[in-house]
Amino acid sequence: MKIEAVDFFYLAMPQITTEADGSQDALLVRVVGGGEVGWGECEASPLVSLAAFVCPMSHGVCRPVGASVLGEQLDSPADIARISARVAYDSMDLLQAPHTFSGIEMALWDLLGKKMSEPVWHLLGYKRSFPKRAYASQLFGETPQETLERGRSARAAGFLAVKFGWGPIGKLDPHSDREQFRAAREGLGRDATLLVDAGQIWREDVEAAAARIPDLEAAEALWLEEPFAAGAYSAYAELAKRSAKVKLAGGEAAHNAAMAEHLMTYGNVGFIQIDCGRIGGIGPAKTVADRAAARGITFVNHTFTSHLALSASLQPFAGLENHRLCEFPFAPKPLATAITANHLSPNDAGEIAAPERPGLGMEIDLPGLQPYLQDVEISVNGQSLYRTPQLAL
Amino acid sequence: MKIEAVDFFYLAMPQITTEADGSQDALLVRVVGGGEVGWGECEASPLVSLAAFVCPMSHGVCRPVGASVLGEQLDSPADIARISARVAYDSMDLLQAPHTFSGIEMALWDLLGKKMSEPVWHLLGYKRSFPKRAYASQLFGETPQETLERGRSARAAGFLAVKFGWGPIGKLDPHSDREQFRAAREGLGRDATLLVDAGQIWREDVEAAAARIPDLEAAEALWLEEPFAAGAYSAYAELAKRSAKVKLAGGEAAHNAAMAEHLMTYGNVGFIQIDCGRIGGIGPAKTVADRAAARGITFVNHTFTSHLALSASLQPFAGLENHRLCEFPFAPKPLATAITANHLSPNDAGEIAAPERPGLGMEIDLPGLQPYLQDVEISVNGQSLYRTPQLAL
Numbered sequence: 001m002k003i004e005a006v007d008f009f010y011l012a013m014p015q016i017t018t019e020a021d022g023s024q025d026a027l028l029v030r031v032v033g034g035g036e037v038g039w040g041e042c043e044a045s046p047l048v049s050l051a052a053f054v055c056p057m058s059h060g061v062c063r064p065v066g067a068s069v070l071g072e073q074l075d076s077p078a079d080i081a082r083i084s085a086r087v088a089y090d091s092m093d094l095l096q097a098p099h100t101f102s103g104i105e106m107a108l109w110d111l112l113g114k115k116m117s118e119p120v121w122h123l124l125g126y127k128r129s130f131p132k133r134a135y136a137s138q139l140f141g142e143t144p145q146e147t148l149e150r151g152r153s154a155r156a157a158g159f160l161a162v163k164f165g166w167g168p169i170g171k172l173d174p175h176s177d178r179e180q181f182r183a184a185r186e187g188l189g190r191d192a193t194l195l196v197d198a199g200q201i202w203r204e205d206v207e208a209a210a211a212r213i214p215d216l217e218a219a220e221a222l223w224l225e226e227p228f229a230a231g232a233y234s235a236y237a238e239l240a241k242r243s244a245k246v247k248l249a250g251g252e253a254a255h256n257a258a259m260a261e262h263l264m265t266y267g268n269v270g271f272i273q274i275d276c277g278r279i280g281g282i283g284p285a286k287t288v289a290d291r292a293a294a295r296g297i298t299f300v301n302h303t304f305t306s307h308l309a310l311s312a313s314l315q316p317f318a319g320l321e322n323h324r325l326c327e328f329p330f331a332p333k334p335l336a337t338a339i340t341a342n343h344l345s346p347n348d349a350g351e352i353a354a355p356e357r358p359g360l361g362m363e364i365d366l367p368g369l370q371p372y373l374q375d376v377e378i379s380v381n382g383q384s385l386y387r388t389p390q391l392a393l
Numbered sequence: 394m395k396i397e398a399v400d401f402f403y404l405a406m407p408q409i410t411t412e413a414d415g416s417q418d419a420l421l422v423r424v425v426g427g428g429e430v431g432w433g434e435c436e437a438s439p440l441v442s443l444a445a446f447v448c449p450m451s452h453g454v455c456r457p458v459g460a461s462v463l464g465e466q467l468d469s470p471a472d473i474a475r476i477s478a479r480v481a482y483d484s485m486d487l488l489q490a491p492h493t494f495s496g497i498e499m500a501l502w503d504l505l506g507k508k509m510s511e512p513v514w515h516l517l518g519y520k521r522s523f524p525k526r527a528y529a530s531q532l533f534g535e536t537p538q539e540t541l542e543r544g545r546s547a548r549a550a551g552f553l554a555v556k557f558g559w560g561p562i563g564k565l566d567p568h569s570d571r572e573q574f575r576a577a578r579e580g581l582g583r584d585a586t587l588l589v590d591a592g593q594i595w596r597e598d599v600e601a602a603a604a605r606i607p608d609l610e611a612a613e614a615l616w617l618e619e620p621f622a623a624g625a626y627s628a629y630a631e632l633a634k635r636s637a638k639v640k641l642a643g644g645e646a647a648h649n650a651a652m653a654e655h656l657m658t659y660g661n662v663g664f665i666q667i668d669c670g671r672i673g674g675i676g677p678a679k680t681v682a683d684r685a686a687a688r689g690i691t692f693v694n695h696t697f698t699s700h701l702a703l704s705a706s707l708q709p710f711a712g713l714e715n716h717r718l719c720e721f722p723f724a725p726k727p728l729a730t731a732i733t734a735n736h737l738s739p740n741d742a743g744e745i746a747a748p749e750r751p752g753l754g755m756e757i758d759l760p761g762l763q764p765y766l767q768d769v770e771i772s773v774n775g776q777s778l779y780r781t782p783q784l785a786l
Contacts, residue, residue, distance in 0.1 A: 052438070056409065057409050058418050096488045376773050380769050
């Protein structure tokens with residue numbers, strides 16, 4: 001089939017706060033071809049990402065993403081890889097391009113899966129989709145008491161693994177952080193998995209991060225996520241040497257497979273976390289999953305938004321039985337819940353799995369999205385390059 | 394002084410072609426504060442980069458670049474570093490942010506230099522600005538004969554070093570490339586410096602690149618630039634091992650200092666090439682220059698556009714006497730020439746130096762720009778976020 005149309009929908013909550021909560025807005029992508037419709041989602045700035053699809057060409061390797069996608073042939077996974085390679089080369093000087101293309105690439109897999117009546121993970125070469133232990137991903141409370149209560153409610157909701165991130169961690173002294181780690185563990189009870197996300201707060205300051213390791217060990221945290229800036233590989237490697245029990249995790253910022261590879265090779269992380277909405281979609285995430293598996297590093301999805309994004313991010317490691325943890329957006333904004341009509345709810349064992357249905361297996365709730373739709377117009381020299389399309393086809 | 398205004402001007406040639414010629418459009422940045430005006434230039438997609446300045450916030454670490462700049466205090470180089478760090482953190486999930494901020498950061502240095510009546514290189518801590526041998530940077534011809542003639546005209550124009558890039562290299566067989574390298578050397582004569590830029594054509598294919606090394610040696614090329622994708626460090630390192638005489642060069646795609654550091658540490662390049670219009674401005678480029686000098690790697694600017702960008706990219710290594718080569722845009726489009734009223738012309742020895750005048754030392758030619766100015770409008774929900782401002786203050 002031919003890729004006939006690619007449409008972007010910028011959705012947002014009525015109020016956007018400075019919380020590190022990526023579910024406050026969304027950029028949904030619809031791809032149409034061969035009588036089918038595929039959907040994807042960019043985990044990125046919506047306005048800037050859609051501008052990268054429609055912008056005028058600057059030169060031969062700074063072309064708009066749209067130029068590599070519209071009108072292309074799509075009949076097999078190899079076509080998706082070919083289009084990805086074309087975007088990578090023809091838009092190499094357009095920095096935003098991988099964020100824009102990520103949602104498109106997901107939608108191409110969804111479209112292809114629907115056309116071939118196969119789930120995406122099967123198109124990726126996996127024989128089955130193994131269940132993963134869903135970890136409830138949420139922010140630290142402003143106070144230890146609030147964190148403790150958030151831990152309790154995640155347990156009450158049936159989760160056996162919980163991640164706390166951002167909030168006050170690293171902004172006050174190590175003692176204050178210790179109180180937070182303790183409160184998190186107390187709220188969870190001794191039998192649940194505790195994960196901690198520092199949100200890059202120490203940039204490349206190894207000593208500041210190392211000062212927290214004993215307290216993370218005492219709280220029996222499985223990993224410390226993103227202690228440093230995404231590219232601070234030597235800081236990662238140094239901290240990994242100094243933390244025997246608590247492994248390092250990172251990778252969500254990777255906007256191509258090579259960046260994730262570098263964090264594994266040079267940063268010595270124990271867990272590699274990939275956001276399909278940023279790394280260029282499902283294909284490069286699968287490449288990272290294969291490489292991680294080959295070297296004994298555990299692949300984990302990074303997902304903080306909708307269940308469309310969640311299904312997409314489960315696909316690359318659906319068939320890796322021993323990579324058992326899965327990030328689950330526990331308390332997203334209503335917009336993120338509204339995006340899909342169906343949802344991936346954890347079973348009694350606290351597990352979810354990539355759907356068995358064709359494509360990504362998710363149904364978009366068009367009427368439910370209407371209230372969140374942002375009306376965008378971009379024009380250059382009086383010519384309209386983008387105007388928010390109708391949600392109904 | 395306070396940063397009172399930041400304005401973006403999208404300029405473009407009437408026709409944009411698929412040549413790898415980045416001088417076909419430009420994004421000029423004007424910063425106003427304390428009764429002075431500073432200018433900078435992003436080497437990036439203009440529409441996407443200005444969108445990243447004005448876009449609505451997505452969440453706490455996906456804020457528009459403007460939020461970290463407007464209204465900030467600017468009295469010293471430390472203020473520029475502080476603002477840079479704020480952009481890096483508050484816009485960490487906005488991929489385009491470093492490209493947007495690069496032009497702003499240059500303009501902040503220009504503004505500060507004018508306010509303090511000092512050239513930027515002096516504010517960076519250098520005692521003097523050493524002359525550099527300007528190399529004429531141009532594209533390979535479509536035929537060896539065309540390349541030969543381009544080499545002759547660069548020599549006739551007084552250049553003692555010439556770089557040829559892109560064009561047919563790597564798109565045909567090694568034999569065709571050999572003919573191109575020979576023609577380049579023949580056009581230059583035996584006494585000039587020859588540099589070759591492959592424009593990432595071999596992605597990560599070490600064998601394909603290695604097949605060209607003997608012919609590059611025979612043509613006495615000083616370096617082979619960007620044989621691979623920007624993040625293909627292990628391919629760089631492998632090729633470096635297999636090329637004794639011809640050193641590798643790269644780094645233009647670095648959008649932060651860490652990326653350049655990685656190419657030096659893991660990729661074993663002999664020359665590190667930094668574009669101040671992409672890496673986040675002059676400050677991070679100076680960091681790279683310091684680190685390169687400390688480990689015996691030669692710093693070189695990457696500049697293919699205006700003389701405003703050229704002056705900016707000379708500043709970070711102006712005081713490094715032994716880093717003597719300097720990229721000089723030899724055949725830019727008329728737009729790039731029109732941006733400044735004054736120009737940095739090579740002297741009789743084929744050398745240029747960063748200006749002694751305050752700031753970046755360049756004068757913007759406002760009336761000359763008017764014909765190239767693009768009229769852009771961006772609105773969200775009926776609210777105008779960007780409209781092309783007047784060139785005249």
